[in-house]
Amino acid sequence: MKNFALYIFLSSIIILSSCRNNDPEPDKFKNGTNEYVNNWIYDNMNLYYYWTNDLPDKDISGENPEDFFYSLLSDQDRFSWIQPNFQELLNSLQGITLESGYEFILYNDRENANGVIGQIAYVKKGSPAENVGLKRGDVFTKINGAALTLDNYTDLLGNISQNHTLTIERYNFEDNTFNELGNFDLYAIQFAExxxxxxxxxxxxxxxxxxxxxxxxxxxxxxxxxxxxxxxxxxxxxxxxxxxxxxxxxxxxxxxxxxxxxxxxxxxxxxxxxxxxxxxxxxxxxxxxxxxxxxxxxxxxxxxxxxxxxxxxxxxxxxxxxxxxxxxxxxxxxxxxxxxxxxxxxxxxxxxxxxxxxxxxxxxxxxxxxxxxxxxxxxxxxxxxxxxxxxxxxxxxxxxxxxxxxxxxxxxxxxxxxxxxxxxxxxxxxxxxxxxxxxxxxxxxxxxxxxxxxxxxxxxxxxxx
CATH class of the missing domain: 3.90.226.10 (2-enoyl-CoA Hydratase; Chain A, domain 1)
Structure with missing residues (x-):
């Protein structure tokens, strides 16, 4: 466990000074439930959370761990999160994600009220995106052949953590127009930025x-x-x-x-x-x-x-x-x-x-x-x-x-x-x-x-x- 020694020492705070109502007895969690994980979440939040005084009374039954975690958060908290796989969490903090190696920004299409335009913000060194020639400023309007719209862009973005295709246009500074370059095939890998x-x-x-x-x-x-x-x-x-x-x-x-x-x-x-x-x-x-x-x-x-x-x-x-x-x-x-x-x-x-x-x-x-x-x-x-x-x-x-x-x-x-x-x-x-x-x-x-x-x-x- 992360911070294990520190946790052992500080956990006495929970027992001595931070008890709340409805605490279950230790080691008596129902099989096939989320009680063990929810108890782990609550005890750590009770000890470490900055807004610990805002925590509700302890009730670890019922909810899945994600819903349970978010139910504990203070109204002042915009940033805490939880996810099912801790290794993916640790990798993301080191800049390691399943991706093709580019960051982008989405804009409203000024010529199409429901249209969305993607633009490459930067390309990461040594990435699949760099290897296929993607450049900062390139724009795309399609992912896997499907046009981006205000209605579907959130669904289409789900494809970028897999192998996917972007339909690319690049600005030509000589004639001040965007030229179509066609489809760029991008492979997704576990990439360290x-x-x-x-x-x-x-x-x-x-x-x-x-x-x-x-x-x-x-x-x-x-x-x-x-x-x-x-x-x-x-x-x-x-x-x-x-x-x-x-x-x-x-x-x-x-x-x-x-x-x-x-x-x-x-x-x-x-x-x-x-x-x-x-x-x-x-x-x-x-x-x-x-x-x-x-x-x-x-x-x-x-x-x-x-x-x-x-x-x-x-x-x-x-x-x-x-x-x-x-x-x-x-x-x-x-x-x-x-x-x-x-x-x-x-x-x-x-x-x-x-x-x-x-x-x-x-x-x-x-x-x-x-x-x-x-x-x-x-x-x-x-x-x-x-x-x-x-x-x-x-x-x-x-x-x-x-x-x-x-x-x-x-x-x-x-x-x-x-x-x-x-x-x-x-x-x-x-x-x-x-x-x-x-x-x-x-x-x-x-x-x-x-x-x-x-x-x-x-x-x-x-x-x-």
């Missing part, structure tokens, strides 16, 4: 600007638990060698992930920080808070920066950090912005972020064939070193700019909409940036594939660290 999507350095008007696209807070995979963090360190070591003056951090497609990865990135960026400085303070329910303090001390409520030789914060000029955001920027991404705010000037370009200032952890029983469920309940609220946590409605951008055009340039292109705005803000224009090679087609988005992923909006913490 490398979150370090793109890094480069631009020189403009005497300034060097580092650009880093980071799409998921993950330190590594099961086979190499620190691979992504090591690669991130190498990227920032290169930024340091290049002597960049500004950093543009692109989090528009980053909806969260692991706290460890967040601290690693913050420690590479932060100005005038040391491993003695607090990055985030955790607030728990009162019973859990006191148990942690009694066992591990007050310091167990804090997470500090770590020392990084590749830190670039002290060489950056104002504004030291420019963040590109969207309405899908969430959780650990917001934690990063909030945690760095006391130490450096942050400037935001894009859309208002989701507004998730709470964190969760994974609960599961690894070696119990009677319980394959995994749950991810909210257990903590996060504050920065100045005790600030006022972003539950999201971070509002300094320069509002939606990335909602049907015509998109590749990430990293100096004329790509959000990056172009950042480069002009930081270093002015140059000849290349003054070129306008296409007519924007702003559109109203319906949803994105990021929202379909279980990891959307996750700030995943490890209680054992």
């Amino acid at each position: 490398n979150p370090n999507h793109l890094d480069t350095v631009y020189s403009r008007n005497g300034k060097k600007i580092g650009y880093y696209v980071y799409n998921l807070f993950s330190v590594g995979t099961d086979s190499d638990s620190a691979a992504y963090a090591v690669e991130m360190d190498e990227i920032f070591a290169n930024f340091k060698t290049e002597g960049i003056n500004h950093l543009v951090l692109d989090l528009r497609y980053n909806s969260g992930g692991a706290e460890r990865a967040t601290i690693n990135l913050a420690s590479l960026i932060g100005s005038n920080i040391s491993d003695q400085d607090i990055f985030v303070k955790r607030e728990y329910n009162e019973g859990l808070k006191q148990a942690l303090i009694n066992e591990y001390g007050e310091e167990s409520l804090n997470r500090r920066f770590v020392s990084k030789a590749a830190n670039i914060g002290n060489t950056l000029q104002s504004p030291q950090l420019t963040v590109l955001t969207s309405s899908r920027t969430a959780s650990a991404s917001e934690l990063l912005i909030n945690g760095l705010d006391p130490f450096m000037e942050t400037f935001i370009i894009g859309d208002t972020t989701v507004g998730k200032n709470v964190g969760s952890t994974s609960f599961y029983e690894e070696d119990n064939p009677d319980n394959n469920w995994g749950m991810q309940p909210i257990i903590t609220k996060s504050f920065n070193s100045l005790n600030q946590s006022d972003y539950d409605l999201g971070f509002y951008p300094d320069i509002p700019l939606k990335d909602n055009d049907l015509v998109k340039l590749e990430l990293g292109d100096i004329n790509e909409k959000l990056l172009k705005e950042a480069l002009i803000y930081l270093a002015g224009t140059d000849e290349a940036s003054r070129k306008v090679s296409y007519n924007p087609i702003p559109s109203e988005d319906i949803m994105g594939s990021m929202e379909l992923k279980r990891r959307f909006g996750i700030y995943n913490i490890d209680l054992n660290n």
Whole structure:
């Protein structure tokens, strides 16, 4: 079981101080019922859940585990979830899903009231989508030959976790029209996304600007638990060698992930920080808070920066950090912005972020064939070193700019909409940036594939660290 030793110690809280009405006697669960799993859900929620005082009295009979779990949630909770297979939950938090390796956004079709247009937001490195030549900005109107509509798109999206076909059109910048490319056959595999999507350095008007696209807070995979963090360190070591003056951090497609990865990135960026400085303070329910303090001390409520030789914060000029955001920027991404705010000037370009200032952890029983469920309940609220946590409605951008055009340039292109705005803000224009090679087609988005992923909006913490 996840956090097993900690659970054994803290479970006494349930027995001594958190008993509720109608508790069943231990080990007397009816065969063929959901009582054992529901009891496991309730006991963990009773101990760890941030809004534990809002839990109803214990009644584990009747409901299937999913319905039972959601019946326990506070009205303030937008983010806790449960799923039948805990391994799928753990994989999703590491960026491992059954997919073809692309993210997309759906838009209303301006020429067809009931029509829906899909657009590729980005293609993942080494994926089946990259291998068949799919590109950011490609649009699709059909999945497996069926046209997308407002009535059927949710059903058709169920096919993308299997082998499937997209009917693709690509924008031609020479004649400003979309050209049909036909059907792209895409294979679905168990794919691990490398979150370090793109890094480069631009020189403009005497300034060097580092650009880093980071799409998921993950330190590594099961086979190499620190691979992504090591690669991130190498990227920032290169930024340091290049002597960049500004950093543009692109989090528009980053909806969260692991706290460890967040601290690693913050420690590479932060100005005038040391491993003695607090990055985030955790607030728990009162019973859990006191148990942690009694066992591990007050310091167990804090997470500090770590020392990084590749830190670039002290060489950056104002504004030291420019963040590109969207309405899908969430959780650990917001934690990063909030945690760095006391130490450096942050400037935001894009859309208002989701507004998730709470964190969760994974609960599961690894070696119990009677319980394959995994749950991810909210257990903590996060504050920065100045005790600030006022972003539950999201971070509002300094320069509002939606990335909602049907015509998109590749990430990293100096004329790509959000990056172009950042480069002009930081270093002015140059000849290349003054070129306008296409007519924007702003559109109203319906949803994105990021929202379909279980990891959307996750700030995943490890209680054992």
